[in-house]
Amino acid sequence: MPHLHIEYSPTLERHVDVREVCRAAWEIMATDKIFPRAGIRVRAFAADHWIVADDHPDNDFLAMTLSVGSGRAQSDLKAAGDRLFGAVQQVLSEVLATPHFALSLEIREINAELSWKDTPIHARLSRQ
Template identity: 45%
Template sequence: MPHFSIEYSANLDSRVDMNALCALISDTILETGLFEVGAVRVRAFRAEAYSVADRLPENGFIDMSFRIGAGRSAEEKQRTGEAIFSAVGAYLAPLFTTPHFALSLEIREIDPDLSWKKNAIHPRLRGK
């Protein structure tokens, strides 16, 4: 259950290929070896209404949230966060050439007693 959400300011539509960014993040998550293919979800949500810092119209943001199931060590979570943040930072490097962009990532562990799931994809990918 790694669910990755990207919230981004609408003014990035012409500057960032969100489908490519989602694919990059998905690949990076899988490269850690900590998550099953059938569990990975990466999606992006456009924020039409937003206010960033001093409200200059060119200010933009990407806020990333990664919800994962329990059971990974602090070191594994740290390594995963660093891998994702590094890959995304490199992909978005052109946005950092101006003083109008902010990027953030937070990893949250989900309480297994308060999470319900039903997944028909797992059996297919596991060959069962």
């Protein structure tokens, strides 16, 4: 269950192809040994309403939350987070060079006993 939720200011789309951000994140997750491919989800949503920092009209943000099932070593999650954050930083290098952008990543571990799933995708991919 590596689910990456990306929330961003819609004005960011003037400068960045958000699909490219999603693709870069997915590529890191899909090649990382600690994430089962069948469980990977990358979703991006523009915020309907937002205010960043001092409410300057040029301010933009992209906030990522990676939800994972419990049981992985913290060092493995840290390393995966470093790779994921670095890949997204590369895609966003131009906006990160401005004084009006905020990028973040948080990893959350989900308690398996409090998480329900019905996902035939896992069965299909395990047969490949």
